Amino acid sequence: MSIRNLKALFQPRSVALIGASRRPHSVGKVLARNLFHSGFEGPIMPVHREQEAVEGVLAYPSVRDLPRVPDLGVIATPPDVVADVVRDLGEMGTRAAVIITAGFGEGGREEGQTRRQAVLDAARPYTLRLVGPNCVGLMLPALGLNASFAHISPLKGDLAFVTQSGAMVTAMLDWATPRGIGFSHIVSLGDKIDVDFGDTLDYLASDGRNRAILLYVEAITDARKFMSAARAAARTKPVIVIKGGRQAEGAKAVSSHTGALAGSDAVYDAAFRRAGMLRVYDLRELFDAAETLATSPPITGERMAILTNGGGLGVLAVDALIGGGGKLAELSQDTLGKLNAVLPDTWSRGNPVDIIGDAPGERYAEALKILLDEPDADAVLVLNCPVAVADSTDAAHAVIRTLGGRRHPVFTSWLGEGAAQEARQLFSERRIPSYETPEDAVRGFLHLVRYRRNQDELMETPPSIPTDFEPDPAAARKPVDAALAAGNQWLSEAESKTVLAAYGLPIVETRTASTPEEAVQAAEAIGFPVALKILSPDITHKSEVGGVKLELEDADGVRSAAEAMLRRVARNRPDARVDGFTVQRMVRRAGAHELIIGATEDVLFGPVLLFGQGGTAVEVLRDQSLALPPLNMNLAHRMMADTRVYRLLEGYRDQPRAALDEIAMALIKLSQLIIDLPEIAEVDINPLLADDKAVVALDARIKVQQPTVTGTRRLAIRPYPKQLEERTRTHDGLEVMLRPIRPEDEPALREAFKKLSPEDVRLRFFTPIRELSHQFAARLTQIDYNREMALVATTPDKPEDLLGVVRITMDPDNRRGEYAVVVRSDLKGRGLGYLLMNRIIAYARARGTAEVVGDVLAENRGMLDMCKELGFDQHHDPEDPQLIHVRLTLNKRAA
Template identity: 40%
Template sequence: MSTRHLEALFKPKSIAILGASERSNSLGGMVLRNLMSTDYGGKLVVVNERGYNNIHGIPCVKKVGQLPFKPDLAIICTPPETVPMLVRQLAQKRIKTAMILTGGLSRTHSRSGRPLMYSVQEVAKETGIRVLGPETIGVMVPHNNINATYMHMGILPGKIAYIGQSGTLASGIIDWAFSRGIGFSHLTTLGDSIDIDLDDLIDYLAQDRNTKAILLHIENITSPRRFISAVRAVSRGKPVIAVKSGRTPASQWAPVELPPGIVDGDKIYDAVLRRAGVLRVNGSDEMFDALETMTRMKAVRSEPLHIITNGTGPGVLAVDRLASLKGELGTLSPETVSELAKLLPPYWTRKNPIDLNYDAGPQLYEQVLAILSRDPHVSNVLVLFAPSLTEDSLQVADAVIQFSTRTHLNVFTCWLGHSTVQDARDAFFDRGVPTYSTPDKAVKAFMHMANHQRGQRVLRETPESYTDPQVDRTKARKNIQAIYGSGRRILTNEEVRDLLQTYGVPMLDTHYCDTEEQVVELARELNVPVDVRILHEEACKPFAMENTGRGRIRGRVKGLVEEKSIRESCQFLLKSYREHFPESGYMGFAVHPSFQSVGGVGFSLGVTRDPVFGPLMFCGASGATINVVADRRVALPPLNMVLARDLLAQTYMYRLLLDFSYRPEQDINKVCETLVLLSQITMDIPEIKTLEILPLYFDRSGAVAVNAMAELGAPMKPAILPYPQELREWILLPKSKRRVELRPVRGEDEPNQIDFHSRLSPESIRYRYFHYRKNFSHDEMVQMLQIDYDREMAFVAMAQHDNGTEEALGIVRAWTDPDNLYSEFAIIVRDDMKGERLGWVMMRKIIEYCTERGTIEMVGSVLPDNRPMLALAQKLGFAVRYDDEEEVMALRLPLNTPDEWQAERLRVLTGRK
């Protein structure tokens, strides 16, 4: 994850093109002509082994070693077998960045039999040269007059950045966008991405002021942790739209291995993009419409949609599509209905959608829009128009355009037809009003925006306070690691139960018997109806029944009372086991009291593991009569209560629980708690490969897990860095002798942070935020507390009360740039903590943390009259100087020794000599 040398890729002051000639089909020649056509202002030079004096008037040399200057960027367009050597020569020339437009390096092999792209990758790792490609189209940056591609046309300047993996699709996007007048800040494709990857470019574009939205075409994600971290960071401030190709095995170049229990790998990408805050679309057509929506449509303040139409048919189509996408059709207030009744025919429906009749003209459209704008419950309005003999479509469009420029309403349009409404569509486009060709497209585009904002709200929602049970994590971890060390990979039923109960998952009381006689004797002692399950090695594997290829084999008999029926059931289960699993070791019977679930509602939930994305949480239906896999949804751990509920709400079983539970909210919370606990097990014990609770049932007293299976594997890290428990520590304040915990901040800390800020003096708040402010919004608190521990750290000092509540005494944070060059710190401590040395302790903790993660230096800004902080900074070793431009004291503390690029980059960023 690094933007190292990407300035040379997008802002080169000089470019060398390797392999250009004046032949019409020369790849390098096309790139050179495109660069010249944009009036590129930097220096150009060509390298061609034939030794021309010039190519298209640009100086040409025969070899890389003969270059008259060191270019910022080298563009390689030579045959595949020459590329590895040329990249090495460029690196030896100390050229920092190269683009490889040449294709075929993944299919052309070296003498050792490996594809040539791996030879190039080794050179890049060894020398530090950054490489885009191979098989990239190049880059376009209109703001810098750069078209370093072989594309058939250029792009307009704009605010959207496009990063793709397919050159052909990029060509179509360029053509479409130009016809619509849509511009780009940057456009490129990754090709085989042997070095520069999606996350690198996203990090760079996150810092680019010309880029307001990012459009992604994804074929695969090779570094999920880096990708998710980069996209999560940028998506809070800039919308990110993604289309994923290769969604099925038939469309994949090489079908990928699926995790156990998952039959649709596309659900994993759904979970990844959802967690990263990305708006996902399902194809190029939707991508274009989403682009129109995200760049032109106003923010959706509330989700109800109101529809104006001049005919019943289009309005009904729009309502049907809205319902299918789980959108909300708005209602009309009595006052609005009364006002509309004065304008519309007496036979109008008096409800949404509002049918104006076929002869509706510009004035009526504008009057109806004005009435809706006065209704506080109306926020989004879709205006439909079908061509008619009585009205001019352009005049109606002009009226809508004029109204949209002076209203708070989110107005978007659909003019049906083509030849007679094209002028109207062009007018909408010219004035920035979103417009679509069909009601279906219009509603879908609106729901893109609504769903994107729903997802952002979930990521910004403050998690419910959920206290982990007091579990001995160390003991549980050691037990599992001992089993793993012994070479055994499948846990027994009893071992899984013990693990889950240790973490607080409610389990049904179960007894274990070796023989039929023991089962009969136990049932006699229990004196209640019992369920009997046969245990063997294969049955203890998660998803075993899904993977046998024989359908669900009966392994349990329920509701047994009579001795005869118990014996017959044991014999039946033994016979079935010997018939279907003769090689699976026998492990006896599990017996438990029969459990009557509410409405048959049962969940299958647990953990599985993807070879690329690591551990995954899943949740869905259970039961022999249900297609368990079809309802299974996945999410990335770690989960909190908000994310667990978001996962649960995606399942069909969630709706059944709402319908059949005696206490829906309580039972929903219980499922979410179980998911959070399973997530914690996965974080604490990375050897857990798969774990399935099947089923989790409900009765009048709550939820209980009936059965569970688990399998171990090599330790695997999650794609999202979990809460860093290892950074927690206790200190003793010297003056008051209070014990205080220093720990990383959590999203659940919002209530105590609001209380903390309410106790600060105006002066302390001004010192921290550079101006006085009384209140902080929820979104501001989210930015401060729901952090990505890969990129940011904040430690809070918390005093514990006897009743279990916490009280915040101070907070220190450090934001680190993507290249880990510098961390910008900020600290604030409660006024009544003076003399406790809390600020010193917290600053030392954040300094040590940043030093250990390899950050080069720590920086900060302090108001000139903040003498306590300036004195503390000098004691800690910070260099202090006055910044004339910002009118603050600039603080700087070296932490680690930079390499050559880091030192140069810091000089550029800080303006130091």
Template identity: 40%
Template sequence: MSTRYLDALFNPNSICILGASERPQNLGGMVLRNLLASHYPGKLIVINSREYEQVHEIQCVAKVSKLDFIPDLAIVCTPPETVPGLIKQLAKEGVRTAIILTGGLSRTHSKSGRPLMYSVKEIARKFGIRILGPNTIGLMVPSRNINATYAHMNVLPGKIAFIGQSGTIASTVIDWAFARGVGFSHFLTLGDGIDIDPDDLIDYLAQDRNTKAILLHFETISNPGRFISSVRAASRGKIVIGVKSGRVPESQWEPVDLPDGIVNGDDIYDAVLRRAGVLRVQGLDEMFDALETLTRMKPIKQDHLVVLCNGFGPGVLAVDRLSSLGGELTELSEKSLTAFEDMLPAYWNHRNPIDLDYNAGPKRYEDALEILEKDFTVSNVLVMYAPSLTEDSLQIADSIIRKTRRSRLNVFTCWLGQSTIREAREAFFEAGIPTFSSPEKAIQAFMHQVNHNRSQKLLRETPSSYTDHTVDRSHARKIVAKAVQKGFKTLANEKARQIVSDYGIPVVKSWYCSDVEEVVRVFKSLGKPVNVTLLHDRGSYPFLEEKTGRGRYKATLKRLNDEQAIIASCSLLFSQYQEHFPESAFLGYAVHESHQHIGGLGFSLGITRDPVFGPIVVCGAAGASVNVMADRHLSLPPLNMVLARDLLRQTHMYKLLKEYSYQPEQDIRAVCETLITMSQMVIDIPEIKGLEILPLLFNRDGVVAVDMSVEIAAPVRLAIQPYPEELREWTTLRSGRKVELRPIRGEDEPAHVRFHSKLSPESIRFRFFHYRKSFSHDELAQMVQIDYDREMVFVAVVSDDSASKDETLGVVRTWTDADNLQAEFAVIIRDDMKGEGLGRLLMDKMVEYCRSRGTVEMIGSVLPENEPMLKLARKLGFTVEFNHEEEVMDLRLPLNKTSDEWQKAKLGIA
């Protein structure tokens, strides 16, 4: 969808309410009373077929056709069967947006037997009217004095946007937020969400300067690609916190089948939100705790914590919770420990958490914070207080407030108890210091800050350099293409092994035998213990052992070292196969040498496919422990080294690998490279529906894949756009030098640093409108880490063979809005490359790219004295006008015709 007409939804100059009356329980009447109570400044009119002259002193007409003006927003509160006809009338009259508060459209059917909701959806698409709902609580925008809801109270104004799913939950949030003094910039629920989606709203709110944080409550994600793209864009500048309901089949309206290899569907949402940069919480109370921490606490620079308390017991509770959530305590410096020894009794605990003793008063708390202030290993401090007969909680709170007012430390508090510490909590609240009622809540809130910080680093992290294995992609693609042509649903074991090998993943050499006699001959020729696997048609599907149960059926017998054992084992395998899979065709046996590996360390890696989210990379322990230990973690392709490490780090097997591997760093990298390679396989060969390597083992030489299976089906799109290899090309400069023009990669940060170091101050000023001596890691990471959807960057590079690295010569960048109407460009060329025609080559490539993806126009701003760029722009066909307000030259280049009037209005085209 898009942000089309959302201005009319959030900033309407006029509103009509359909179905309002003065009856106390009338839905439309409640909405009208709320609009009047919020002092809505625009025009109001009511439509009611009972032909009232006025409703609550607001003009009323009987029909849509009787309106004497076209409202920006219509609010529909009439019975379900009337809604489709009314929406059609409103759209024909030119109304651009409508909120349908009426419920039951999904359960009320038309004469054809179809739910009315779908009729409304078709009308909206046909006539272009935007719909919020049906079954929504409505919309509040306090800054515009809009309360177009049936809620029992208004919200406070603030900087937070709430996008909910359920009206009843939204009512609870309103009540709860008011009590905590939490205000909102926008507040609404989606209801059935037949038209306006969360991603439409996120795109709109991401551009709103009054919105600092976005809270999401949702049940499903219908368009994961656009959702991820919109949230990734928003989360770079705003806090995005999400809570999902319907996490288990029992709570879902319509439980969905899980993809093969996944036992918990909620793990998919974890992976999606993690990749999008959303801080996920498990409930509404936790959501607001996280919000309070993220908005009130200073941004953290370190992930560890100091706990300060007037007793050891509360500190222990805090540390227990910190450890369970994966947090860490700060190690105090020797200087700090010495200072505490001088201040505290001899029997103090001499470590973090710091016990200030039961009689700690305001001065002791202040002195403790003074010591921590001077210790630059300390960044975050939880100050706790348990009620005491000897001290006043409010006096201690006041001392903390005074001490932290100008402190560099991130201080948050936990005043335990209830009746005697209320005033202290209120003092912290008024001072803007986060305060919590229990150690568990305080630590949970701190870890929200830590996890949010980690997710933002993950979005901006520069991947370490990764060199592909020597791969034969064309051969692998031919294998799959031939199987698709023949109508196969799986690949034979030998073919599956071949495509894994084609991608450079080490595999155990196997011999394929049609009967037992041939198995014996292979064993004799090898003269070593062997493993024997029975192959059958059903066994060619990935993740089969998880469905059948490892104890009930074994496809492989290991370490067979004599002829009789092999014959007996083959007989056992065959009888078990006949018992469990009598309908599955027998395909023979696979034999390979028994593999010497680190005991107990076997990974299960794979690709599975979700009907909504598309391909998913899975990683965890091999065998029964997948289900017993729940050690299967997920990520969305494409992966790079940073994302692969993040996925691997979540598994139990990662800890075992670090502990027991002969060479942990080398093996960790090998697993990550295997995950990246599998991710690339599903990008190169989208017909791969499922792929499993079971197990991936380790020896002194590294990793080796023992067995694998591949399922194939029609291609589907990835939720996250991969690196666009097809946009790479070579070209020749005027001097005859060959350069490559390609999309930027995350690995280009070092080259970007060198590139900027070779720019003159004037070139930097022309590009950034002011001189920049250097750029931070975060700034550079944002330049090179893009999603290839809203943003595109082409770089001109040559290879420096002597240093084995790419050298950047020029860069062109565009940022495209959510509606794909405008792409704002910026281009910069290295000073020693001017006169080579490189700027023209880069701009031509970007113009063609934007035109091909349907962007309406390209725009840019140039300093008036930047004559070379203005000259190039005119040659490319840009119009050039001086902007008196900004004192820059505005450039515009039409690329495609507008397809709708709303596009012309948004672009200011007559």
């Protein structure tokens, strides 16, 4: 990830247009017109080999003839000369360029790929950042810059729009401009030769000119970079995404249930949720969501009260609410009594609150005032249908008066034209969300619900994973390595269960047998009844070829079933190799649920986990959810809750609640297995039998292959870096355990804060703080290990007791890391702070960070003395004499 030199792209003071033209209908002509007539105040320098002037402005024959160095180059030349242009710009000192030209390998053409590499080689020595090629261009309305060949200039506003597709730029402008929707940034990335979604998210997240970031995504190029940037951006402002190409993906044939269910679009969906973004499905929904998130105050739940002057409108709203996963608020008796006192006898006496078609503004005001105080309603939807006997505009004014300055989630929908248009304008001026239809208004509310859920997931403190979960990677690796050495792609069922058992996943006792007689012997050793299955590396779905027989009660039954099974398999799959049988104890659990858990490898996001309803009809039911590893208990439960079978697992009628924590732990153990063993490409545990007491894996298959990427780099989200754990001592002999911080440390961090003296709090945070809020503590513990690190010190005998914390937060370029360290006040002077600082500096040096920096109050002599001993330079802040900047250079070349 890198935002290096992106300021030249997004805040240019001068522009060169290479390929400017006077030829009618040419791209160069449209670019020149847009650049010169959009209000950009800096110099615009057209470049053309032959034409003397473009748009009445003197043109220059080449980049080298320009009178000054342009901050931004816009290139619309033939593709064969683009690399030379980029090289010339780089040599002059330009640090950003937009390549409009196509012809750089679209469709896999070899000639274009050669050009693409030449452009990259030309830019690299100068760190010149490139947008495109094959893009519509860049628009920055706040600067009056329109470096695009779009047919409409955007309005000024505070939405940033980043799109992979140039066509989406023009479609979006056609849709947004008549509706008065403006933008701070519009970026057409095209083929993403350099600048991609991750880079733009990192830059725009810290740019105060936009209040929300809108994305149109067709494909991501670097999953980890994207996830890190998206998670960081979504913590600061709404990030709303449309994914194109949803229906065309995930259709290839695969060899396991898990692979068949884990389609690419579903993986993108899981990634967007994990990052805290809000996914929408069309342009109208995109802007509705942006407007709703920007104008509505936060909500606390999904319960809505509906106020309407027409019963039909209320019914439509209820249908949309329930169908979208929301809830209808249950009005209290107190609320009903108050409404009875102010409404006609014919009102609906329930939710929706139908105040009858002749309702004047005052009736709206009285009913709304009561509903705003209803404790069971998280939001109120106010609907109005135009009628001859009441004034719609009067009703709108009544709503506005009732709200006054009150910040309450209120959504409005005034149907029709004429008076409805005036009402919508009134609502818009006062930042009250307004929609054309009740369904749109409900959808806006549900956007807030989904966004809140996603944000809550980013801040939830998960319970700790049980300490008795100690996987045995060496034992799991033995059958995997043996299979790879033998050239086998699939482990046998018994081998697969050996791997699962090494990670604590409960399995049913299973034995292998080569012949029917050996199958009888295995059954007698296990004990009847048993299940018999064919053992073949070529047969994935055993039941489809008659390769499964259950409830075998005696030796004769096993023998005859085995012999018949061999005949059926020979008839149905004569090409399949048969190694024998597996025999397992028959598990009888009344009321148990058949589930599936698994993992597969996505070509972009790497390992992906699956949970859902299992059994032989799993592909037909298609009741599943996906998630990216690593998991914690909260994420595992959320993954389960996203399925229909979860409602059954929660218990119903006389069926007890399933062992949900045991199911979640099975998912966590599977997640850890996939993280630790990159050779595992696919896992299919179906069924995983779950009742109210425990879970057990009845059948399992594991696919193995030599990994193309080893270690954790193949994971879209960097997992907990266990290798940083160490047991050590301070210089005075205090024994401590150092380890990376975990999300479940949030309560311990808040408790440790209470053991800081007020003076230490002031020196560390530069201001008095009485206690850490949950939100602040969660942000400090739920970190992205890919771009920040925090190490905690604990005592070996009390791992939940935090003694001190040191953290470093990297910029997206990994050039600078800002440190912070705090040690409990009762442990100061024992060398713990020095130990923590040494470890975090060593970590930064190992990852290639150029320098470590920090801010220290001038009166904090202890910290300043330690920094001096560690080799930090110290400089007073010229604007604040009480603040000293400290800096330690680790890598001069990188700096």
